[in-house]
Amino acid sequence: MYDNAEQELASLEERGLLRDLQALPETGGKIVIEGKKVLNFSSNDYMGLARDQRLKEAAVEAVSRYGCGATASRLLAGHLTLHEELESDLSRMMDTDAALVFGSGFLTNLGVLSSLAGPGDHVFSDRLNHASLIDGIRLSRAHCYRYRHKDMAHLEDLLKKSQDTPGKRIIVSESVFSMDGDIAPLKELSELASRYHAMLIIDEAHAIGVFGRQGGGVCRIPGREIQPDVIIGTLSKALGGYGGFVACSVSVRRLLINKARSFIYSTGLPPACLGSARAAVRIITSEPEPGTTLLEKARRFHSLLTQHSLKMPDFESQILPIIVGGNEDVMRFSESLSRKGLLVKGVRPPTVPPGTARVRLSLTLSMTDSALEQAACAIAEAAEEVGIALHGSTGVTTQ
Numbered sequence: 001m002y003d004n005a006e007q008e009l010a011s012l013e014e015r016g017l018l019r020d021l022q023a024l025p026e027t028g029g030k031i032v033i034e035g036k037k038v039l040n041f042s043s044n045d046y047m048g049l050a051r052d053q054r055l056k057e058a059a060v061e062a063v064s065r066y067g068c069g070a071t072a073s074r075l076l077a078g079h080l081t082l083h084e085e086l087e088s089d090l091s092r093m094m095d096t097d098a099a100l101v102f103g104s105g106f107l108t109n110l111g112v113l114s115s116l117a118g119p120g121d122h123v124f125s126d127r128l129n130h131a132s133l134i135d136g137i138r139l140s141r142a143h144c145y146r147y148r149h150k151d152m153a154h155l156e157d158l159l160k161k162s163q164d165t166p167g168k169r170i171i172v173s174e175s176v177f178s179m180d181g182d183i184a185p186l187k188e189l190s191e192l193a194s195r196y197h198a199m200l201i202i203d204e205a206h207a208i209g210v211f212g213r214q215g216g217g218v219c220r221i222p223g224r225e226i227q228p229d230v231i232i233g234t235l236s237k238a239l240g241g242y243g244g245f246v247a248c249s250v251s252v253r254r255l256l257i258n259k260a261r262s263f264i265y266s267t268g269l270p271p272a273c274l275g276s277a278r279a280a281v282r283i284i285t286s287e288p289e290p291g292t293t294l295l296e297k298a299r300r301f302h303s304l305l306t307q308h309s310l311k312m313p314d315f316e317s318q319i320l321p322i323i324v325g326g327n328e329d330v331m332r333f334s335e336s337l338s339r340k341g342l343l344v345k346g347v348r349p350p351t352v353p354p355g356t357a358r359v360r361l362s363l364t365l366s367m368t369d370s371a372l373e374q375a376a377c378a379i380a381e382a383a384e385e386v387g388i389a390l391h392g393s394t395g396v397t398t399q
């Protein structure tokens with residue numbers, strides 16, 4: 001019996017950090033909760049594919065052909081032809097020589113970082129990188145240097161200082177930052193990586209399907225293309241299903257199959273996920289730049305919010321944070337939004353740095369302009385009610 005649980009929970013509650021689950025009756029941009037229509041700003045189903053008929057049919061077909069589970073890890077009997085088919089679809093979409101599918105984006109990051117870095121190596125990580133990247137670096141037991149968010153001068157300084165120490169160098173960053181929606185300076189990261197002979201790993205979890213040529217992410221934006229050594233992606237956000245993947249060279253793929261513990265010691269992704277992901281990739285890659293409409297919608301919504309005097313960081317992506325600061329304040333804001341028919345969850349530390357609790361508005365393709373106009377008014381009213389309209393700060397996450 002673990003008798004400290006109640007004490008720990010009480011301590012979390014006291015600090016305004018207690019989290020709870022809310023069971024939703026359905027997924028989608030517009031959902032009905034307890035008989036009330038709600039606009040869902042907390043989903044990462046950016047392109048509205050999770051409920052797409054083509055994905056559902058592909059998942060059903062895969063289940064009828066292969067069954068419900070992969071039945072074993074990929075190195076045993078759990079490697080299906082469907083895994084290989086999806087991996088060649090993904091490498092074509094990402095324009096890399098190879099791809100490897102993992103159980104989730106989180107597991108991909110654990111596997112990639114802990115395989116490509118090891119004790120004595122040096123990993124340079126943006127201070128706002130996702131928990132899965134941080135945990136991957138911890139597992140690798142490499143030296144970790146956290147550079148200030150998007151601060152290339154700081155990164156270069158750290159690279160210089162470690163220049164004469166033995167060991168591999170790896171720079172790792174998200175492209176679109178999950179909780180801030182801003183975009184890393186990829187060209188500069190790529191230049192620093194080649195100047196200091198470092199490997200570059202870019203996590204495109206929130207960009208794949210939305211940004212770039214054929215939805216291949218920010219690294220594939222025409223005219224701004226870069227070639228990182230490794231790109232991490234997820235099947236769980238814009239691709240509407242579940243799973244993660246890495247897009248890389250043939251040799252990195254082979255190395256991961258041999259070293260990544262989250263790949264080796266876990267059952268292969270199940271057929272339903274593989275089937276739906278193949279359909280999602282087909283849909284996404286059928287357009288030259290699939291995210292254009294979503295990003296225009298997000299830009300209009302951002303400008304509506306600023307017209308309502310809400311202080312917002314500059315527009316960069318479909319993720320729009322409103323930074324509140326205090327943990328209790330953000331939860332009051334989120335509750336007020338919920339009473340107004342908007343599902344916008346509060347995000348608190350440790351997901352974001354202390355003092356930068358926020359609501360994270362995530363735009364999805366199904367949101368109509370009129371629904372967004374009403375939502376902007378409701379958000380401004382709620383901000384007024386809880387007294388944050390004039391206190392929202394834009395710069396606090398850059399630490």
Ligand SMILES: Cc1ncc(COP(=O)(O)O)c(C=O)c1O
Pocket residue numbers: 104105106107109130132174178203205206234235236243244
């Ligand atoms: C930047 C980033 N990388 C990786 C992940 C993990 O992806 P998944 O949800 O597929 O496990 C997330 C999820 O939120 C993320 O934001």
